[in-house]
Amino acid sequence: MKILMASPEPPASDYGNGVTARRWAGMLRELGHDVLISLGYEGGGYDALVALHAGRSAECIRRFAAEHPGAPIVIGLTGTDLYPDFATSGVDPAVLELADRFVTLQSHGVQQLPPQLRPRARVITQSLPPVPAAEPRTDCFEVAFLAHVRPVKDPLLPAKAVRLLPADSRIALTHAGGARDEASQREVAAEAADNPRYTWLGALPRADALQVLARSRLLVLSSRHEGGANVVTEALAVGVPVISTHIPGSTGLLGDDYPGYFPVGDADALAAALYAAERNDGGVYDRMKERCGALRHLAEPGREKHAWAELWAELRAEQPSLTERVRRGQP
Structure with a gap:
């Protein structure tokens, strides 16, 4: 699949969203997908969207949904989306309705979603490749x-x-x-x-x-x-x-x-x-x-990669119904 990875941070950023976007894109490429990381949606042909941050990527999500009816949309929910709650964070409920899947980074995040949307959520814990061991300082x-x-x-x-x-x-x-x-x-x-x-x-x-x-x-x-x-x-x-x-x-x-x-x-x-x-x-x-x-x-990176493979397998299995359904307001 050709996937657009939309992040509110530049692709090279060392802020959290930038780090996450690069890691997710790398794993999806390893799974055989063609992934472009972008600050937003500028048009073009894509098979799916992964959007980090429901609030800051809202316009990107709306435009993508309008121009790619039936294409899967995955929203990665960040801390400033989830907490203290979506209303306080300014997240548009209509944008949430456009998602086929939500990704939260820990189990409690699912409970922040409206009950009817929770079945679409998947918990995918972040990972890190091995880091060389380092001796602790002895002076403190x-x-x-x-x-x-x-x-x-x-x-x-x-x-x-x-x-x-x-x-x-x-x-x-x-x-x-x-x-x-x-x-x-x-x-x-x-x-x-x-x-x-x-x-x-x-x-x-x-x-x-x-x-x-x-x-x-x-x-x-x-x-x-x-x-x-x-x-x-x-x-x-x-x-x-x-x-x-x-x-x-x-x-x-x-x-x-x-x-x-x-x-x-x-x-x-x-x-x-x-x-x-x-x-x-x-x-x-x-x-x-x-x-x-x-x-x-x-x-462990293998665990995170496997979770993404399972998510895309679910979306592929659902694809016929996704392309036929009207998104607006429908779970």
Whole structure:
């Protein structure tokens, strides 16, 4: 099939949507499809559309549906689509109705869909090819924070938290991620200059950021919302335990009873969780590491590729009925 992969980020972007679009396109090519990644739909003949972000790709989805009646449409639902809900995110319900399948990155995302659309959803966990092992630093207890400087990531919360640590803590926070505007850049740079436990590396090539993760003792995720963070599955792939905000995007991957959560926006709680992990209080670090190890299979590329193969097999089987049906408002 000739597939258009529509992403709200440029194909070379290291932001989450760009990374996801490249990985999905690569897997679909391996499955024998011809895939073009584009910022939108500019016309042309395609057999199917995969659109990342129901909100930001809405016009692309509408145009494609109008010009390719019956061609399958798959919508990849992102965190800013799903949370706090579609209405608040500004997602047009009519656009959702145009989808033949939805892809969510973790199991809780399906529940955000209207009940009549949930049967169209498939959970496809993100993956990561093997990353070379890296020795942890011996001069500190390094914690990785891999996030671009955007409000939804609450990017200064981890830096605020490490300021609250007791003097005997050896925790050092390493932040890799770019700032999209000068004001954010100045704010983060000022924090790094004044906070001895916090190092901001700015935007790094993805391979270099993964090496920071691979050598770290922990990953911290401070996001207010996530559809299913790339970096969490990357941490699973490299065997690094995660401390995360208690959000559906993480509980849907790590489990509701995972021992490494803290409330959204709570620097004190994050500081306490980091210190407890460093000290392994009550064996909490061991339990996080054990759980993340048990979930490592979720990040295997073969598993993700197989899930995409199954999805396209379903769509091929349905194709005769797809080409005959009127899309508007019909499940």
